[in-house]
Amino acid sequence: MSQQMAGATRPQEPKIDRSLTLHLRGDWGSANLHRVCGWIAQELTDRCGPHTRIATWNSRGMSDAVRAVGRGEVQVALTTPAAFTAAALDGRGIYADEFYPDLRALGVVPQRDRLVVAVHKDLGITTFAELRQSKPVLRLATSVNDGVNYVGLAAHELLTRAGVDVVGWGGEFLEDERPFESLDHATEGRANAIVHEAIMLPAWQEIGRDFSFLEVEDHVLDSLHDDFGWPAAVVDDGYFPGRAAFRTLEYSDFLVCARADLAEDVAYAIAWVLGETRHIIEGQYRHLAPERSPITYPLDPVTMGRAPIPLHPGAARYYDALPAK
Template sequence: MPPSAPSLSRSVSLHLQGDWGTANLHRVCGWLAQELTDRCGPHTRVGIFSGRGGADAARAVGRGQVHIALTTPAAFAAAALDGRGVYAGEAVPDLRALGGLPQRDRLVVGVDRSLGVTTFAELRAAAPRLRLATGPHDGTNLIGWGADELLRRSGIDVTGWGGEIFTDERPWQTFERVVSGEADAIVHEAVMLPAWQRFGSRLAFLPVERHVLDGLADDFGWPPAIVPEGHFPDCPEFETLDFSDFLVLTRSDLPEDLAYLIAWILGETRATIEAQYRHLPPERSPLTYPLDPVAMGRSPVPLHPGAARYYGSLEAA
């Protein structure tokens, strides 16, 4: 039996942070805002700030700029707790999660088939002058951070080999560089988007070597994942870096009853957000439905006690 619907008699004022404004994190913020205002006092106000969905989410919460922020991929947020990687110098030890939303994604490395390489070992041996498209490694963009770690640990030196790196904030900007032929290699995510089907047949996707995956798991807790055969045109199964899931972040000082209510909204009103993606097959959707509330409570960042109480009630049912 699902937990009974909670509500707050008091009015609240909340600041949420999503993405640039038109992508999935902002859509989730809109859903949460709607459900919160339905269940809190009559003068409740919820504001949604634009963000980048990267390391800025944990920082904004830690600095007290917003109460709640969304980030992706979920596993990357754990480094903020003790200030590893891009979070060095600004740890957020009181970072907590209210729940996660599944997005089955991967960070993949693809190179033009004309280069004649299918592995990282072959790429190192050839040392071609790549024109690589990816996200900016600027301390906030997590695609850029992941790409830098993956390439460096794999012994790939694009600029040292005489090549060029193109960086863009949004995936469709990067994809267009590959479509147009400006770039002949890519390190990126959002592998469910249709753009990959436009240019994927031109690329060889490189399996990430075991020692690289193990090192990233040891240093940052980043898990590996499989891309199944046929996900990209004419592509065999390969292993790469997992880049999955949206994570809803807050601080430990968010009132417990409010944290419980938000977790309850995530789990019990999930049909509202699922309906916005059901025109897409689950494996090609930016939100992998159907949502499982029990799985939504499994987080690489400690759950807020209020959220833990909600998810714990599901486990006990």
């Protein structure tokens, strides 16, 4: 890419003469984190020694990915949502038994997402207060709550703090790993409630015709932020059919993370790839509207350098060199 863009000098393109062997962790294999890993691997290999080898390991892209980096099993991993990683720095929540103060960010790939709670309109419930009062029998679709899957973790934390006792009210959890199975439960009538993310998937629009989306109460959102650093966010007016804007738990962004001992020139090079070759990953999503895309383009390098954990010094060198706006 040219060193001149919009009349401003861009950060220097990296060139690493030695050959590298790097291990990355993406997702299950066919989703967005693996795409980002492929993009990083391609562009980084082009700028390193001739015998460079970069492998991408399958992962769940959640606490397992964070632990893999923290334990030194891989050099770089992607995890989502980005904000959930902050608890791994000082041992909050699921990281209380093992935490990693030397985790560092190489950048953030923006993805605007939310964790939402929806119940079937046949239940006649539109708020958490009505849900607690009615105590319906729920067949609630979400992800497994096994200490690794962030969706299952967040769903159970949110419901518990909101006073929703699915099992105690005679209901059950329908638990799977990925959002697709949970969405199928809702669209095919097996579930009358769902707590999940990936709200840009088309199936949510189908669900939106028959389900009511519940605003999460302030005290629940505040407690999740205070205890774990999980932020709240708004789902925009009309994002779901006929639903006004409402607050819920944020579930945004892919964090590219490493340890502080990653070589500084490698950290700089990966940050440079994220910011300066962003058109490559953007091109894979431009058939989708930005607000319905798993990666929220156009990507902005300055924004990509704002992470919930400290930047690696090599990555910081790239973001600090960006032209001032």
